[in-house]
Amino acid sequence: SGTDQYLVVGNPINHSKSPFIHAEFAKSTGEVLTYEKLEVAKDGFVDTMSAFFAGNGKGCNVTVPFKEEAYQFATTLTERARLAGAVNTLKLMDDGSILGDNTDGQGLVADLLDHDVALTGARILLIGAGGAARGVILPLLAHQPKEIIIANRTASKAVALAESFNVHAKSHQSQITACEMxxxxxxxxxxxxxxxxxxxxxxxAIDADTIGSTTVMYDMAYGVGETSSNQWAREQGAKQVIDGLGMLVGQAAESFYVWRGVRPETQRVLSALRQSLA
Ligand code: NDP
Structure with missing residues (x-):
């Protein structure tokens, strides 16, 4: 026995905001746990995780560059993690097995809904075809958008990504295609x-004609000041521009829920983070 321990592991990990976010969640929900960040050597993921879960480790967030290794490490996967091809959340189950989940996509969707962005019936452009893009497609499809079009600098990757979600799109009465930027x-x-x-x-390099007066631009990046893509979209007359800070807090809240069965409130933590970046 002992206090339940949680970690975020990555390399680098120094600037991670996750320990702050989860400490606030624990405080506001009354859950008793510790949550620390740990930099893991590039070849040290499996050994570190094995030792952690053999001790008081109950769950772990995983970030760059270990999300694919975490996917391999997990005993079982949620559907959203399987389709994302990556795991950002590991959970020790009662039977000793390790569940691999991916909460990034739900974090994005929750933030969009918090901003009153309608997804059902929407025409969505997803730019990029890397891990982050892959992870958000299933949670977006769950809201039955009219269509998702994927565009990427390397067009072939967008084509492959769209094809791999074709069946899921159909089962959500939606469609997913790729298009040259x-x-x-x-x-x-x-x-x-x-x-x-x-x-x-x-x-x-998307054309300004993709943006109209009702368009919402969401940039998964965040930092001090407005992102370059959001600044540009605003100048083209977009209705609203949103950065990825809320997605970060949203994925943390979803991981917390997966681990503890309690849904923390996110807005106060988000405001505190927003102030620290101002
Ligand atoms: P990947 O390396 O897997 O993919 C990177 C993607 O970005 C590829 O599609 C790549 O295109 C494209 N790209 C890179 N540089 C440029 C450029 N200069 N112009 C146009 N396209 C470019 O990274 P991830 O998908 O894992 O992450 C992408 C970003 O998402 C991260 O940098 C991070 O900011 C953000 N993110 C935010 C999260 C949050 O919680 N807010 C969570 C996860 C990610 P190509 O295929 O042509 O190389």
């Missing part, structure tokens, strides 16, 4: 930038 037509209700472009002050 330069060939996008018409305005979108929601544009989600899942690329790493904003991290280097760049933006995806």
């Amino acid at each position: 330069c060939a996008l037509e018409g305005e979108f209700d929601v544009i989600i930038n899942s690329t790493a472009a904003s991290l280097s002050g760049e933006r995806p």
Whole structure:
């Protein structure tokens, strides 16, 4: 016995906001636990996790570059983790097995809904075809958008990603297709930038005609000041621009729920984080 322990592991991990977020969640829900960050050597993931779960470790968040290794490490996977091809949440189950889940997509959807963005029937443009894009598709489809169009700098990756979700889209009365970045037509209700472009002050090369007065631009990146892609979208007359800080808090809340069965309130933590970035 002992206090339930949780971790976030990655490399690097120094700037992770997860310990702050989960400490606030624990405080507000009255759950008794510890949550720390741990930098793990690039070849040390499996050994670190095995030792952690053999002790008082109950759950772990996993970030870059270990999400695929966590996927392999898990004994069983949720459907959303399986389809994401990546795990950001590990949970020790009562029978000693390790559940692998992925809460990133639900974090995005929760943040969009918190901003009153309608997803049902929406025409959605998803830019990027990396791990972050893959992880959000199933949670988006669950809200039955009219269609999701994927565009990526490397077009072949967008085609492969769209194809791999074709069946799921149909079962949600939706459709998913890929399109060349330069060939996008018409305005979108929601544009989600899942690329790493904003991290280097760049933006995806989409045409301004994709943005109308009712378009919402969501950039998964966040940081001090407005992201380059959100600034551009605002200048093109987008109705609303949102950065990825709420997605970060949303995925944390979903992981907390997976571990503890309690749903923490997110807005106060989000405001505190927002202030710390101002
Ligand atoms: P990946 O490395 O798997 O994918 C990166 C994607 O970005 C690819 O589609 C890549 O295109 C594209 N890209 C990179 N640089 C540029 C550029 N300059 N112009 C256009 N496209 C570019 O990364 P992830 O998918 O795991 O993560 C992407 C980003 O999502 C992260 O940087 C992070 O900011 C954000 N994120 C935020 C989260 C949150 O909670 N807010 C959670 C997870 C991710 P190509 O295929 O052509 O190389």
